[in-house]
Amino acid sequence: MPERPDTAATLTHQAARLAGSDPALARELLGAALAKDYDYEPAWRWLADLVTDDGERKFCLDRAYAIKVDSATARARKALAAVPPAPPAEIADLIDPSPPAMPAPGRRRTARWVAMGAAAVVLFSVLGVWSVAGDDRGEPVQIALVAGMTGSNAVAASHMERAVRMHLDTVNAAGGVDGHPVELLVHDDEDTVDKAVDIARRIVHENKAMFVIGHAGSETALAAAPIYQRARIPAITPSAGASRITDGSDWYFRSMFGNRTQSDFLSVYISRVLGSATAAVVHEEDEDGRSGRETFLESFGEFGRVTADLPIALGAESRAASVRAAVAELGTHDPGEPILLAVKEKSGLELVEALRSAGVTAPIVGVSALSSRTFHASLVEAERKHGRPGSLTGNLFMGTPMAHDSLSGTAQVWADAYERRYGERPQWQAATARQAVNVGLHAMQTGGLDFDEEHRERDRVRVRDTMASLKDKKNSFPALLGPLYFTANGSAQMAVSVVTSDGARFVSAPTQFTIHEPLTEEALKADVAEGNVIAVKNRYLSRRQVVATGINFNEIRELDTAAGTYFVDFFVWLKYAGSHGAADVQFINAVRPDLALGEPLRDVTENGRTYRLYRVADRFKSGLEFRDFPFDRQRLTVLLQNRTQTADQVSYVTDKEILDQDPRVYLRSGADATADINQVPNWVASSVRFYRQTVGSSDALGDGQSTGAAAGIHYSQYAGEIELKRDTLPFLIKNLLPLVLLISVTFLCLFFKPADDRAAVSMGVTAILSTAVLLNNVTSQLPSVSYIVALEWGYYSFILLAGICVLITMLRKRLAVTKRDNAELALSRAARIGYPVYLLAVVLCFAVVYG
Known part of the structure; x- marks a missing residue:
């Protein structure tokens, strides 16, 4: 048999055989193998196993991982993360030598000072973004989405995928889950059982997904359920309603009602x-x-x-x-x-x-x-x-599960963002898919996961257990469509909204029902006897009056940012069937606590439906947010709420007359269509939106007879919200011009001779004090806040720069006194370059964040 040539593979095989009996010779053979093929990954891994020094082992593992990504190699590297790598002696000749350092005599110190100056410039240039630009991100974690992307309901499936991707983009931009970016694995089961079974088996085989969102149809979900059950992979369907899916599996959940x-x-x-x-x-x-x-x-x-x-x-x-x-x-x-x-x-x-x-x-x-x-x-x-x-x-x-005219504030913001991104309003399947991914990520965030392959099975159990712990309203998760918690059979415990057509869209029907949670058996019997509560199977429902609500703003003015108050003039109307108690509302964010609707301008009742129109003009207040000042946007709201009836009894939703309008019309005055609603100087009205929300306490506050008091007292609110953005350019020109002049004058101190250090230091100190005075004048219009606003960061950046200029002036003086002229010249040049570079970096940071 002919003798085999010495290749990297044959030499590595020889080394492997000698690893136990003669490790020194095995290391020499591995060095020879790497000389033949420097990128032969098995040789690096064997060498890592044979070396005795941690630094050498880290060097070999780094090379192996760079050639081939392997989970076992990754875990071994992670264990040596704090050890500096060092090349083993066997491959020292294979490492590129460092280039010779041959500075001219007398220039060593000059080079050192230039390097230090450049390093300082780089350090301060990135100071503004350092806190958010870190690369300490863990290994990605995957979740799977399975739906009929090309099936019989492909439109709904596409809305699901969009909603999930949109939410993951937000989550990953904020750092992921415990520092781990979340990746989406999308599978198309074509709404067929055979394909669904194949995909479920593939998900189990690949062993990547922490949980599954899907399947979209009951047939496909039911076929995949036992596969996920056996593999102990939690799954959440956003749209399959068949009871058998979750009844037969304690690993399958549903993010909507069944x-x-x-x-x-x-x-x-x-x-x-x-x-x-x-x-x-x-x-x-x-x-x-x-x-x-x-x-x-x-x-x-x-x-x-x-x-x-x-x-x-x-x-x-x-x-x-x-x-x-x-x-x-x-x-x-x-x-x-x-x-x-x-x-x-x-x-x-x-x-x-x-x-x-x-x-x-x-x-x-x-x-x-x-x-x-x-x-x-x-x-x-x-x-x-x-x-x-x-x-x-x-x-x-x-x-x-979702009526568009009765979206809460959070859901309305989400739906608007979805429409801006994808050009159409979301289907309800998008909302329930968003709830599915949201509750799954919540379980990952709070379940104490290890986020590694070795503990993936245990992590999935923790995700499943965390989901199962959401078992009542007090132990619920604040999801998109309201508090999300699961029934004993895994379905989301949520009310079914009934919608009817107004000819252009589906809108909430005038009468709805909600889930009733009685406080006591006696109260329940009384409510059932009076007809307030209806028993069906093992469930109790209470009637809810739906009030179609509209607000038309006429004018907003007199914004006081320090007090957070503003004057609003507007029309408001209510349309409802049944009791006039629906019109007994108050404005809970009015400056006057007793502000009510007053007498209606119009009051018409026909065929059991009432229409009432009111005009209100008064001062209101909101909690303003100034973290982005002067690039801030303020949301000024008018918020109404029923005085006596809870959210289980009455709900305020957006009237079709509002839904039919172009949102740009909201910015025109209801009293004069040619006028703009905004009369606040130096502010621009950018948008108006309307939404409902539910607010209340988790306790009955002593009122044991209130409907739904078992879970606390909650009220339905309706809000009209105007968003104002500051007219930034005139503000900046007026308030930053003195700072720009001060920046220019301070820059001149870097051109003084070292002998003129007193004048230069005096200019730097004066700049610091003047900047503090300017900052106080600019922020005097703000209320007392505990956080640092955006503009303050800009002023602080210049104060730091002025302090650096003072330090550089003193260093230059010291270098000149000690006759180190070359170092002094290098430092002055670096400072003159670094000054505008630093300013440019600060401006770019602001442009990126607020542009």
Whole structure:
């Protein structure tokens, strides 16, 4: 057999065989192997194993990791993080030698001073961004998103991915989770079971994802659930409603309500609001449809009777035949009998069109799959195509986790940001996906994770346990759509909003229901007997009055930034059905605590619906934020709240008249359309927005009879918010011109001769004192705040620079006295260059942060 040539691989094999018996010879062979191939990674790892010095081991591991990223190598390097690397003797000749240092005689000290000056310039130039530009970031942590990106509901899936990526961008920009950036692994299951199973197995095999967001459909989620259960990987579905998904797994959660909750709410709505003791059910023959049908039959059975139970087959031809049969059957029913549709968008559109074309005018109640903006847009397009406006969108009532007109302040800000980024309003699936990723990251943040591959299984258990600990309102997570906590079977405990069409969009129906949490059994019995609370299955619901609210600003003026007060003149109107207690509101951020609506300008009640219009003009107050002064933006609000009724009894939402307007119109005066609402000098009104929010205490405050008092007393508020931004350029010109002149004069002290040190030092000290006086004058308009505002950082930067100039002047004098002229000249040159470089760095920092 011919003799093999000596290659890096053969030499490494020889070394491996000798590692135990003759480690010295093995090291020599490895040195020879690396001489053959310096980038042969196994030789570096074997050498790291044989050397006895930690510095040499660190050097070898660094080289191995640079050639090939390996988790075992990474862990070994991490254990030696504090050890400086040193090359082993066996490869010393392979390391590039350092270039010779040959400074001219007498220039060594000059070079040293120049280097020190340059280092000082660099140090102070990056001082402003050092605290946020650190690179101490841990290894990335992954989460998976699985949805039908190319499936039957690709639009909803794309909204989910957008919402998740948008939130992760924010999280990673803030440093990630415990210093670990979060990466998203996106998988397309095409809304098919086979593909979903393959992807679930791949996620388990790759062993990267800390938790899974998905799957989007009940069929796919149900197929993947046992795979995640066996692998002990937590999963959160943002949109699959079938009860069996979470009932059969303690590792699967749902970031919205399930079909069981949805059926309870829709059953109560049909019986108590639509006033019907009978209903028909049309359902698709898939997991979502069957689950929706079964849970509705159980829930509605407590209030009345289901007169028809009609299936819709899958597949285009079968579906068309099923739709025709269902329409024929429903055409013989009572014209006022509600029809529940437990179907997806495609079947829903065909059913609504067919029913209305056949003359069936009965109320149509739909599950959350039919509450999307795309479904409503499809109906409107069909109406336009057939020339019958309102024929399809009338008398519709859909359950949904998110009504756009009743978004809270946080959710409204998120929805606006989503629209700015992606050019359209988010579907409700985007909000529930945002909740899924948010609660998952919360579990990672608070679960005490190790964030390494070795402990990944234990980390997943901690994530799952943290999610399961969110079990009631007091142990909830403040998510996008309200406090998020899970029922015993893993579904988010949240109310189902009912939306109806106003012809242009889905808006909140005038009457809603919310989950009632009784304080005592006695109080519960009394509320049920009086009809205030409705029992359905193992749940209690209370009626909530929805008030369509609008605010039209006329003028804002007299902003006092020190006191945080301002004068606002505006119209406000309320539209509601039922008790006039909905109009008993107060302005909780008014300077006068007793400010109320007063007498209405208009008061009209027709067909049980009341419209009241008021005009209010008074002073209000808000907590202003000055951290970015003078680049600050202030949000000035008008905040109204019911005096006596809690959020479980009345909710204020945005009226369709506001939703129909272009947001730019909000900036025009309601009293004079040609005028701008802003009358505050040196400020510009940039935007106006409206939103609702819920506020209150976690305690009943002694009122044990209040609705929902078990979880404290909470009130619905409605806010109109004007955002003002300071007109910065005139402000800067007026207030920074003296500072610019002072900067220019101080720069001259660097050109004085060393003998004139007294004058130069005097100029530097004077600059420091003058800057302090200027800063005090500029910030005198601010209230007493405990933090440093942006402008102060700029002034402090110059004070530091002036102090450095004084120090440099003294050093130059010392060098001149000791006859070190070359060093003095180098220092003066470095200072003259470093001065403008430092100023430029400060300006750039401000430009990056506030530009």
